[in-house]
Amino acid sequence: MRNPCVDAGLIPPLVQLLNCKDQEVLLQTGRALGNICYDSHTLQSQLINMGVIPTLVKLLGIHCQNAALTEMCLVAFGNLAELESSKEQFAYTNIAEELVKLFKKQIEHDKKEMIFEVLAPLAENDVIKLQLVEAGLVECLLEIVQKTVDSDKEDDVAELKTASDLMVLLLLGDESMQKLFEGGKGSVFQRVLSWIPSNSHQLQLAGALAIANFARNDGNCIHMVDNGIVQKLMDLLDRHVEDGNVTVQHAALSALRNLAIPVVNKAKMLSAGVAEAVLKFLRSEMPPVQFKLLGTLRMLIDAQAEAAEQLGKNAKLVERLVEWCEAKDHAGVMGESNRLLSALIRHSKSKDVIRTIVQSGGIKHLVTMATSEHVIMQNEALVALALIAALELVTAEKDLENAQLVQILHRLLSDDRSAPEIKYNSMVLICALIGSEPLQKEVQSMAFLEVVSKLRSHENKTVAQQASLTEQRLAVES
DSSP: OHHHHHHTTOHHHHHHHTTOSOHHHHHHHHHHHHHHHTTOHHHHHHHHHTTHHHHHHHHHHHTTTOHHHHHHHHHHHHHHTTSHHHHHHHTTTTHHHHHHHHHHHOOSHHHHHHHHHHHHHHTTSHHHHHHHHHTTHHHHHHHHHHHHTTOOOHHHHHHHHHHHHHHHHHTTSHHHHHHHHGGGTOHHHHHHHHHTTOSOHHHHHHHHHHHHHHTTSHHHHHHHHHTTHHHHHHHHHHTTTTTOOHHHHHHHHHHHHHHTOSHHHHHHHHHTTHHHHHHTTTTOOOHHHHHHHHHHHHHHHTTOHHHHHHHHTOHHHHHHHHHHTTOTTOHHHHHHHHHHHHHHHHHHOOHHHHHHHHHTTOHHHHHHHTTOSSHHHHHHHHHHHHHHHHHOHHHHHHHHHHTTHHHHHHHHHHOTTSOHHHHHHHHHHHHHHTTSHHHHHHHHHTTHHHHHHHGGGOSSHHHHHHHHHHHHHHHHHO
């Protein structure tokens, strides 16, 4: 029946009726529009374009004492808020203020739930996030958490989850997050910290995710590490080592990874024992946990030679990395494993690390990584391979040959689409490889001189200079 209503032109006069003063007419009009547009993005978009959102927000403010009209508005908002175009319109109204005002008055769980269902999609918009924070939603959410945290009632458990999830969502906006952080002195930040040692898995999860969100800029990260947040997160991880909660593990590792990004935090976190705490999860079979574990270790060892060497000589870790480099079902884990393998070599520049990686069968993965579609990964692989060739060529010689590295380098140098840094590092690597007799023979058999000669006129000066040097070196060897 909906289509004939729309085809007959019923929507415009219904929208006009929303300006009526009669509350019963408003209620039935809203219901009619809701029924016609339910589950139809096309019709919802049409309503949004006709300016129905500001009208409904105004009605909510005027008739907030009328329970049936309020409910009708909330149902309409719930339907419309899913569309991206609606969020832009909502941002120009005082919806945040009206919803928070309404929320504060609610006692019944069902009514609160209804408002939550509107708040969640709206809070995905950064402008509305800030408006909700300024309207006092955070205080309401913290109050709910306090009231429900020790309750076993089904409704309270659901409310605790919804309130803490929404809190984390509000922190995803840069402005709203900074407003609540208040230089690390904010009462909201302090309350969120108290969630981490809680006995509720839901609050532990929300607390760790909130810290990960607060840790989205260097200043916040440095402040948090200086004020002992790392120990709280490590204690939380410790509680979840054996048969732990995967979502909590993932969230705590996310927070540690973000905190490890600023250079000044790395050494502090390493000396606090973060690497050891993270390594306890090497046995995890859960890809999201594996992914964050790898990312955290990679951030920690960036430019930290001693830590990179220590981890790179850890045979258990390297064996697990090599295993995860083959996790074809989980591209993220596979990519991060390759990147960490490369990082261990690049940051340690250690022969022992290279030998450990060779013994564990990691060379072939670094060679494959050099063919990645991501330039940054290609480059990291080539730099690691150049270090291997410079420091332990004899040890790695057989593996490099079996992985067909020389053919891959020929392909990278011949391809016009290869980035300048890829061409440069490929030539540096070729110069190192000719120190090995079997690899030198391969290089000579593949007409590298011809390819390199063409690169002497490359528009990038560094590439052109390296091409001249490589050409001279190849000419001497041949």
